[in-house]
Amino acid sequence: MAEITNLREAVADLVHDGDVVALEGFTHLIPTLAGHEIIRQRRRDLTLVRMTPDLVYDQMIGMGTARKLVFSWGGNPGVGSLHRFRDAVENGWPAPLEVDEHSHAGMANRYVAGASHLPFAVLRGYEGSGLAAKSETISTVTCPFTGEELAAVAALNPDVTVIHAQRADGDGNVQLWGILGVQKEAVLAAKRVLVTVEEIVDRLDPRPGAIVLPAWVVTAVARVPGGAHPSYATGYSVRDNAFYSEWDTISRDRDTFTAWMTKHVLEAEDATS
Amino acid sequence: MSTSTIDWTADEMMTVASARALAGARTCFVGIGLPSRAANLARLTDNPGLVLIYESGTLGAKPSVLPLSIGDGELADTADSIVSVPEIFNYWLQGGRCDVGFLGAAQVDRFGNLNTTSIARGDGRPDLRLPGAGGAPEIAAHAGKVLIVVRHSDRVFVEKLSFITSVGFGTGTGFRERLGLRGAGPTQVITDLGILEPDPESRELTLVAVHPGVTVDRVREATGWPLKVDGDLATTDAPTERELTTMRELQARTKEVHRART
Incomplete structure (x- = not known):
């Protein structure tokens, strides 16, 4: 059963140096403050996994948390580049960053294989793309029924999904x-699962389109109101589009970035109750 | 088509021409940015029934303002249905439910292949890192056809891509067929200068229309390979007053809302 805990203890218990860690969220419900806690606890050599690494991964990469990034689209949505990600890939600052790069369809299916406890997933994908030749986790498989050659992608099973x-x-x-x-x-593919939530309630009354992840597939739950900012939580907050634009300025320069992170992350209290 | 007497910009012409290219389409898998702007203009003008599909899993989104990201709340709030990301790619795109895929790119070559991964800068400098593939490789492969919208320059329209992220017509005739790709590939590339279409034989992108006031020489200068020009070169109809008004109101609403939320 999931332990109700606080963010500091949850990260200390569940995220270790060298782990494969997925902080997932597709524009919505991005666990930003959990990422900040990982930075504050000075985790190192993480393999960060995410379909759409955005600001929180830019921050983690820029603070030297990651050794490798597994991803399919690494930009600031609607704004432009992730400058810390680019600096790491192009110039090795603050440390070289290995990448394993996919398409969205490939990444999504890698998680599906992981959740299904299969070694790989099958899709029609990567045809004619240069991506297949660059990645050891993209290959082909022949359909035993039709003889058709299809793309195969290796399962993703993170040590921790947040x-x-x-x-x-x-x-x-x-x-x-x-x-x-x-x-x-991403949750069902992982060995350990940390969920931050806007609130803890007595009873989960039904909501249209909602899913419930039962407590027995979750390792720890921490109450972190506003934990997705500048992303959003439907029903609780709206996306802070202006901050995504501001991040372009903050992150462009190494010193400005470091100063901002020191003030807003390293010297900030964690947001847990 | 009643031509407007209002002044318009090359960017507006590009968006209007892109929206017109969606006439008759039923479902469109939309990339963020220029494609999203054009697809929403199409929905608000000549194709009100157009189903917009965003890779965040929002099916039939009807945003009243343009989304900044592929997963803005506005898309979720106005969608017919929200599905998971594995589902959007496996059932809806790979499953053949998308008539049109609408893409942008950092580089395009003469066969409509796209690069969104990295750009070689030479002089011993490291490659310029771009965001990467996102949904594009499979959109390019599976959508019934692909529209591409990009601003025209010789940095975008290049002789040789630094990296092939998403395939158009590969090396030319027969390439898509050899790979077994189900979609027709890029049928139009729409820019701020004109419209290119693949030659029916060679599949090489050919200039078929220039926007009003644009010369062929200017398009050639902005293209990094010797551009072929169709014998029946057309001139695009200028934006109508309705197209311009609808687009400008959409952008004004967008600006207002994104400002109000700060």
Whole structure:
């Protein structure tokens, strides 16, 4: 059963140096403050996994948390580049960053394979793309029924998956709704699961389009209101589009970035109750 | 088509021409940015029934303002249905439910292949890192056909891509067929200068229309390979007053809402 705990203890218990860690969220419900806690606890050599690494991964990469990034689209949505990600790939600052790069369809299916406890997933994908030749986790497989050659992608099974959700109950059952991305698959593929939530309620009354992740697939739940900012939690907050634009300025320069992170992350208290 | 007497910009012409290219389409898998702007203009003008599909899993989104990201709340709030990301790619795109895929790119070559991964800068400098593939490789492969919208320059329209992220017509005739790709590939590339279409024989992108006031020489200068020009070169109809008004109102609403939320 899920333990109801606080963010500091949850990260200390569940995220270790060298782990493969997925902080998932497709624009919506991005677990930003959990990422900040990982930075504050000075985790190192993480393999970070995410379909759409955005600001929180830019921050983790820029603070030297990651050794490798597994991803399919690494930009600031609607704004432009992730400058810390680019600096790491192009110039090795603050440390070289290995990448394993996919398409969205490939990444999504890698999580599906992981959640299904299969070694790989099959899709029609990567045809004619240069990506297949660059990645050891993309190959081909021949259909035993039709003889057709199809793309195969290796399963993803993170050591830890971290997601943000709207609510949990006192037993640690987790409810989320709105754009759900690949979070269910990322949770079920992982060895350990940390969920931060906007609130803990007595009872999870039904919501249109909501899914419930039962407490027995979740390792720990921490109450972190606003934990997705500048992303959002449907029903609780709206996306802070202006901050995504501001991040372009903050992150462009190494010193400005470091100063901002020191003030807003390293010297900040964690947001847990 | 009643031509407007209002002044318009090359960017507006590009968006209007892109929206017109969606006439008759039923479902469109939309990339963020220029494609999203054009697809929403199409929905608000000549194709009100157009189903917009965003890779965040929002099916039939009807945003009243343009989304900044592929997963803005506005898309979720106005969608007919929200599905997971594995589902959007496996059932809806790979499953053949998308008539049109609408993409942008950092680089395009003469066969409509796209690069969104990295750009070689030479002089011993590291490659310029771009965001990467996102949904594009499979959109390019599976959508019934693909529309591409990009601003025209010789940095975008290049002789040789630094990296092939998403395939158009590969090396030319027969390439898509050899790979067994189900979609027809890029049928139009729409820019701020004109419209290119693949030659029916060679599949090489050919200039078929210039926007009003644009010369062929200017398009050639902005293209990094010797651009072929169709014998029946057309001139695009200028934006109508309705197209311009609808687009400007959409953008004004967008600006207002994104400002109000700060």
